[in-house]
Amino acid sequence: MITTDLIVEETGWEAVPDLAALCDRAFAAAAAVEPAEGTVSLLLADDAALHQLNRDFRGKDKPTDVLSFPAHEMDRPQLGDIAVALGVSARDADAQGISLADHLTHLLVHGYLHLLGHDHEVEAEAEIMEDLEIKALASLGIPNPYGTD
Numbered sequence: 001m002i003t004t005d006l007i008v009e010e011t012g013w014e015a016v017p018d019l020a021a022l023c024d025r026a027f028a029a030a031a032a033v034e035p036a037e038g039t040v041s042l043l044l045a046d047d048a049a050l051h052q053l054n055r056d057f058r059g060k061d062k063p064t065d066v067l068s069f070p071a072h073e074m075d076r077p078q079l080g081d082i083a084v085a086l087g088v089s090a091r092d093a094d095a096q097g098i099s100l101a102d103h104l105t106h107l108l109v110h111g112y113l114h115l116l117g118h119d120h121e122v123e124a125e126a127e128i129m130e131d132l133e134i135k136a137l138a139s140l141g142i143p144n145p146y147g148t149d
Contacts, residue, residue, distance in 0.1 A: 002036065003039045004020070004024055013044040026109055027040060030136045039078050040080065042081075042083075046087060047063040049083065057069070070114065070117070109136045
């Protein structure tokens with residue numbers, strides 16, 4: 001089972017209906033396709049916060065939608081931290097013609113998989129990660145975000 005320590009720093013996130021329940025469902029769906037047990041610390045913030053984290057930890061001086069920071073094995077049951085930016089996420093959802101709730105669900109599944117060591121820098125690894133995302137999202141009735149069947 002995954003538990004969530006949710007911190008909502010940007011009040012605009014509260015426009016997402018049943019926000020805490022959505023986060024719990026997203027992590028449960030992700031854990032159903034890639035099992036783990038533990039706690040995920042989740043920060044729902046604004047673009048400025050993600051910009052700073054992206055610059056400080058990844059050397060990229062721009063905002064991003066989601067960042068994941070896996071915990072060390074000795075920190076278990078803590079799986080790690082995920083941070084999501086409202087502005088970037090909302091713009092991406094709008095550009096894709098999907099709800100912010102569905103896009104946030106995808107970002108949480110994506111971030112969770114990063115916490116467990118998945119990555120998408122190499123095409124073969126990206127395919128594995130995308131397949132897991134597609135399965136988790138499908139279990140929630142959310143269409144394939146990559147647009148292929």
